[in-house]
Amino acid sequence: MAVYTDVGDDELAQFIDTYGIGPVVSFKGIAEGVENSNYLLKTATGTYILTLYEKRVDAADLPFFLGLMEHLAERGISCPLPLKSTSGQAIGQLAGRPAAIVTFLEGIWHRHPTAVHTKALGAALARFHLAGADFAIPRANALGPAGWRPLFERCAMRANEVAPRLAEEIAGELDFFDRTWPVGLPAGVIHADLFPDNVFFLGDQLSGLIDFYFACNDMLVYDLGICLNSWCFEPDGSYNYTKGRAMLAAYDAVRPLSAEEWQALPLLCRGSALRFLLTRLYDWLNVPPGALVRPKDPLEYRVKLAFHRTIRSARDYGVDFGAGRE
C-alpha cells in the first residue's frame, strides 16, 4: 500500500485546474500500488486516479507508459486513459513530482481467481499483445536476463539468510539462462507485471487492465510465463492445471503461438519465476526504514521455479491444443 507524498490544498487545486475537469470534490490516497502514490480523485465531472511518480520511476519513461495507455485505449483495450491538460500535456508536475490523471476503471481484482478468470486473462493478454504491436516508443526490459546478475550480486552474500542454499541455486539458474535464453521469438510490448491485482473484473467479466509501469519490449511468451506464474498456482505452491490450460488456450485462440513459442514456454516460465524470486529477494533484504509496504515472500517463486525445472514440454502444463500438443 502506498501513499508517499502529502499534497497541499492549494497546489492540488491549481494542478486540477489545468485539466478543466471542475473543482475537487474528494481526494483520497489509495492503499494500492508499490512504486507510486495513487489517489482517488472526484471532481464535478467524474472520478479519476491521480498518480504521483515517486523516485523509483524514471521520469524519462513516462512518455512510454502514458503513451502506451493512450495507444491501447484507442485500440479498444480497456485501460486507464491519461487526461490531457488544457495545454495538451499528459504529464504535469505536483508536489515536486511528475504527475498524471487517468480515467477511473470500474471493477475489482480477484484475490482467488478461478479458471473462468484465467481464461479471460489469457484472451486479454493476447489482445494486449496484438494492440501493442504498432506502438512506436521502445523501452528495454531492465528486469530481463541482463539485469538479473547485477541484481543478484547486490544480494548474493545474504541470500542464504532467507533460505539454505538459495544463493547457490540462483547462481546455477543464472548460469543456465546464460547458455539457454532464446532469441528470435516474436517480441513486442509486454505488460511484464500482469498479476491478479492489475486485472479488474465486474462479476466474471474482465473489465480492464491497469499499472503499465513495468511494460517494456520483450518476447511475448515471456509475458505469458509471468501470468502463468502469478495466476495459475495455488497458495500451497501447487500448479493448477485447469487454470493454466484455460489461460493458455484462451491466449492461443486470440494469438496462436508458434511451435517455437510453445517449445520455449517452459524455459520462459522458469525465467520469469527467477525474475520475481530475485526482485523479491532484493526487496526482502532491503526494506527501507519506515517502509509502508510489506515485502512479498521471495520463496513463493523458488517453489514455482523448481516446478518449471520439472517441465519437459508445454504438454506438462496441461496443454492439449494448438502447436502445444505436438
Place this chain on the structure above:
Amino acid sequence: MAVYTDVGDDELAQFIDTYGIGPVVSFKGIAEGVENSNYLLKTATGTYILTLYEKRVDAADLPFFLGLMEHLAERGISCPLPLKSTSGQAIGQLAGRPAAIVTFLEGIWHRHPTAVHTKALGAALARFHLAGADFAIPRANALGPAGWRPLFERCAMRANEVAPRLAEEIAGELDFFDRTWPVGLPAGVIHADLFPDNVFFLGDQLSGLIDFYFACNDMLVYDLGICLNSWCFEPDGSYNYTKGRAMLAAYDAVRPLSAEEWQALPLLCRGSALRFLLTRLYDWLNVPPGALVRPKDPLEYRVKLAFHRTIRSARDYGVDFGAGRE
C-alpha cells in the same frame, strides 16, 4: 494509512448483498485511518465507505459509534450515515471482523487550514455538541485523566530516550492535573479527535465530520482544547492567534461558553496536549513489527503543552469577546 485485512471476493459479494445496494463495481483500500481498515466501495447504487473494525476497537463500543452517527445525521450534522442491512442491522461481519457500511461524504481535508477553516470548525464543533446533547448511550473517556497515569507507567522508563527530562516533565503534569482537573463543567458527547484530517471541506465550506471512533462523554470545553491544539498551531510550534480567535469566537457564537468554561479553557488545552503527548509517546515507543503506519511525533505536543503553561487566562489565546474577555 491503513488497510490491515484482505477481503475475499465471495465473502465481499455476500456481505454487500445483505444491504440491497446492488453489486460491487469497485472496492479499493483507502490509505487513511489508523485504527481500522477502510475501503472505498462503489456499487450500482452509489459510493460508500466500508469499515472493518480491527482489534484496537472494542466491538462493544460499535453501537455507540454507529448510533451516534445516525443520531447526529438525523439532527442535521453532516457526517457518514451507517446503512442498515435488509434485516435492520448496522453492524455486520466480514473477514472475521465487525464491519459497517456508511454513506460517502464529499470534501477534502485541509493540510494547512486557515482562519476561514478554523472559524467553520468552531461553529461545527458547537453544533456537534448541541446535537449530541440528547444522545442516550454513554461512553466513558478511556483517554481522560484517569487513563493517563497507567499509560505513562507503561512508557515512563523509556520516555527520556525520546527527549531529555521528558519523563520528569510528564510526571509533574500528572501531579498537577491530579490537584486541578475541573469538575462540574458542561459535559456531553465529545468527538475527542477532531483533527484537520477528520473535517472535510468543499472549497472553504465545511462539508462534514468523520471518524467518531474516539467519541465519548466528557467536558465540552475539553473538545475545544483538542481542536485548538490540532488546528491553531503552526508547523514551527507557534500558536496562531488569528486562527485561535476565529475558532473560539465561532464556537461561542453557536454555543456561548460560561465564565467557568472560559476560565477552565487553558487548563483543558494543557490537559489535551498532555493526552496526545502521552498516546503519541506510547505509540512511538511501541511500533509493532511490520507496522504500516508511521508514528506521529510526540514532541509536537510537548511544545504545545509548554505554551499552555504560559497562559494565564483565555484572553491570552486572543479572546476579546463573550465571557472570555472578562
